[in-house]
Amino acid sequence: MRLTVAQALVRFLAAQYTERDGSEQRLIAGCFGIFGHGNVAGVGQALLEETEAMPFYHARNEQAMVHAAVGYARMKNRLSTFACTSSIGPGATNLVTGAALATINRLPVLLLPGDVFATRAPGTVLQELEDPTTYSVSVNDTLKPVSRFWDRVERPEQLVPSLLAAMRVLTDPAETGAVTLCLPQDVQAEAFEWPEELFARRVWRVRRPHPEPDVLARAAELIRHARRPLIVAGGGTIYAEATDALRALAEATGIGVGETQAGKGSLPYDHPQALGAIGATGTTAANAAARDADVILGVGTRWSDFTTASRSLFAEDATFVNLNVASVDAYKHAGLPLLADARVGLEALTEALHGATFETPANDWDAVVEEAYTTRHDPPAQSEVIGVVNRVSGPRDVVVCAAGSMPGDLHKLWRTRDPKGYHVEYGYSTMGYEIAGGLGIKMAAPDREVFVLVGDGSYLMMAQEIVTAVAEGVKLTIVLVQNHGYASIGALSDTVGSQRFGTKYRYRDTDDLLPVDLAANAASLGARALNATTIDEFEAALRDAVASAVTTVVQVHTDPLISAPSSDAWWDVPVAEVAALESTRAARDTYEQAKQGQRRHLAGAQRIETTA
Ligand SMILES: Cc1ncc(C[n+]2csc(CCOP(=O)(O)OP(=O)(O)O)c2C)c(N)n1
Numbered sequence: 001m002r003l004t005v006a007q008a009l010v011r012f013l014a015a016q017y018t019e020r021d022g023s024e025q026r027l028i029a030g031c032f033g034i035f036g037h038g039n040v041a042g043v044g045q046a047l048l049e050e051t052e053a054m055p056f057y058h059a060r061n062e063q064a065m066v067h068a069a070v071g072y073a074r075m076k077n078r079l080s081t082f083a084c085t086s087s088i089g090p091g092a093t094n095l096v097t098g099a100a101l102a103t104i105n106r107l108p109v110l111l112l113p114g115d116v117f118a119t120r121a122p123g124t125v126l127q128e129l130e131d132p133t134t135y136s137v138s139v140n141d142t143l144k145p146v147s148r149f150w151d152r153v154e155r156p157e158q159l160v161p162s163l164l165a166a167m168r169v170l171t172d173p174a175e176t177g178a179v180t181l182c183l184p185q186d187v188q189a190e191a192f193e194w195p196e197e198l199f200a201r202r203v204w205r206v207r208r209p210h211p212e213p214d215v216l217a218r219a220a221e222l223i224r225h226a227r228r229p230l231i232v233a234g235g236g237t238i239y240a241e242a243t244d245a246l247r248a249l250a251e252a253t254g255i256g257v258g259e260t261q262a263g264k265g266s267l268p269y270d271h272p273q274a275l276g277a278i279g280a281t282g283t284t285a286a287n288a289a290a291r292d293a294d295v296i297l298g299v300g301t302r303w304s305d306f307t308t309a310s311r312s313l314f315a316e317d318a319t320f321v322n323l324n325v326a327s328v329d330a331y332k333h334a335g336l337p338l339l340a341d342a343r344v345g346l347e348a349l350t351e352a353l354h355g356a357t358f359e360t361p362a363n364d365w366d367a368v369v370e371e372a373y374t375t376r377h378d379p380p381a382q383s384e385v386i387g388v389v390n391r392v393s394g395p396r397d398v399v400v401c402a403a404g405s406m407p408g409d410l411h412k413l414w415r416t417r418d419p420k421g422y423h424v425e426y427g428y429s430t431m432g433y434e435i436a437g438g439l440g441i442k443m444a445a446p447d448r449e450v451f452v453l454v455g456d457g458s459y460l461m462m463a464q465e466i467v468t469a470v471a472e473g474v475k476l477t478i479v480l481v482q483n484h485g486y487a488s489i490g491a492l493s494d495t496v497g498s499q500r501f502g503t504k505y506r507y508r509d510t511d512d513l514l515p516v517d518l519a520a521n522a523a524s525l526g527a528r529a530l531n532a533t534t535i536d537e538f539e540a541a542l543r544d545a546v547a548s549a550v551t552t553v554v555q556v557h558t559d560p561l562i563s564a565p566s567s568d569a570w571w572d573v574p575v576a577e578v579a580a581l582e583s584t585r586a587a588r589d590t591y592e593q594a595k596q597g598q599r600r601h602l603a604g605a606q607r608i609e610t611t612a
């Protein structure tokens with residue numbers, strides 16, 4: 001069949017499916033894009049011919065369209081995602097942050113940036129950054145380190161192996177992330193005779209690898225002989241749809257479960273074995289259990305510094321058992337690498353641990369949550385806002401957040417009732433993910449109400465996808481938490497002795513607030529906009545927004561200086577060793593003390609032989 005490279009690409013993508021546990025779905029559900037030279041004539045023309053088979057969505061910023069694709073993919077537990085097409089130059093480099101976010105969170109997205117001419121015929125083209133030492137590098141090479149697979153299709157026949165490799169990585173449970181196929185603009189438009197089978201319906205089975213029997217036996221033995229074991233559930237638990245298997249293991253053994261940001265929702269908040277969030281933004285219950293634990297079963301977790309409180313949370317001699325599909329994570333903290341799919345691994349462990357029971361650690365955190373939800377401040381505390389959103393939302397609805405002070409507060413305080421109800425992007429914690437990600441989430445789950453929680457700082461960085469939501473009739477409920485600056489970084493600045501330097505939205509050299517009206521901004525983008533200054537006004541406005549059929553932004557003014565209840569845990573942020581300011585010197589003393597509690601976790605479950 002004679003088609004252009006771009007036509008062949010689009011036709012191929014429309015025929016790709018994933019399969020897991022017997023259910024099939026489209027791997028590439030649609031394509032986001034922003035056209036310019038480098039994709040308007042090639043991929044753009046091909047999409048125009050295939051609007052039925054490959055729905056196109058016009059986004060407003062390339063970074064944001066990757067966020068939308070990521071939101072979609074996470075909601076679909078990585079079984080379905082979007083392609084993103086961009087022009088060359090700035091359109092392509094705008095993808096970099098989105099790609100990094102996708103890859104750090106192990107969420108599949110297919111990026112199709114345009115690229116400079118393969119033939120070089122027209123000479124230096126508009127937006128071409130030339131490398132004087134080689135013509136085979138373009139700005140698209142900046143996507144290499146943030147992609148799990150990267151290729152440049154310089155000849156038509158190269159498309160076939162590139163596409164197959166791209167699909168392999170997109171459907172790989174361990175090695176997935178951003179997949180980038182750079183498409184030189186001349187090659188996109190070139191015609192070629194393609195083999196018919198290229199366009200056949202193709203089903204990619206998403207693996208559920210089984211653990212090695214002797215490693216499983218050793219893991220079960222370690223847990224069975226533990227005095228106080230603990231489970232830490234990460235994002236892999238949810239992506240692998242292993243939450244029922246986790247619940248079964250927890251109920252059979254009594255072992256308590258702490259949750260990472262990506263793993264929050266693995267158990268409902270009121271489950272008897274649920275200890276809630278763990279780590280630097282954890283509950284005091286989970287963190288106390290972590291300090292006591294001698295064997296820790298990590299399930300699908302990257303062990304980020306927030307989870308381990310920068311390696312200060314678990315005992316130095318604690319043993320880690322890491323159930324993970326990715327070996328990079330399975331080997332962390334000298335743990336026993338139980339390389340397997342989370343669901344298969346948990347089911348196998350439950351069987352192997354038959355009869356073993358442990359005392360579930362105490363948990364009185366929900367009383368702290370209740371207090372934080374109902375504390376009455378004027379202007380309201382952020383925790384009250386979270387309480388209202390939690391109360392107004394249904395059990396299957398989704399709360400979305402990414403950066404600022406809210407992710408930590410939500411981690412501690414959100415009462416999660418559904419495995420897909422909590423969507424905080426905290427791998428890359430990208431300001432600007434919230435609204436764009438929310439768009440993709442709602443597209444993936446139109447039957448759920450999507451509550452986007454966004455700070456004023458994040459909103460100012462990337463709010464333009466409101467226009468896309470309005471254009472596509474995708475309804476979002478956006479809660480804009482207005483505290484006139486970076487409350488999170490302000491508080492952090494305070495702890496490192498830097499006196500909230502550069503974190504407020506103020507006129508230079510005064511304390512006067514800027515006359516910025518973000519509700520008016522949202523209205524100007526086509527959203528309904530409501531304003532609230534008291535918590536009761538906020539609740540009324542939020543109920544109104546939920547009842548409405550259109551995207552609504554509720555701006556609520558909060559007090560930036562009230563922080564959520566303490567996690568009683570540390571986060572390593574180095575403080576200047578010498579400083580003129582007394583506040584910095586004092587912070588350094590505190591830092592040095594805390595640093596003493598940092599562990600190495602070098603021995604653990606690995607066999608090491610010391611000569612001494
Ligand atoms: C793109 C990006 N730039 C910078 C940061 C560092 N950062 C984290 S939170 C934050 C401030 C967020 O402000 P806002 O959205 O108003 O939330 P608040 O802290 O007030 O809760 C900054 C600058 C980031 N996470 N992402």
Ligand SMILES: [Mg+2]
Nearest residue numbers: 455456485487
């Ligand atoms: Mg703010």
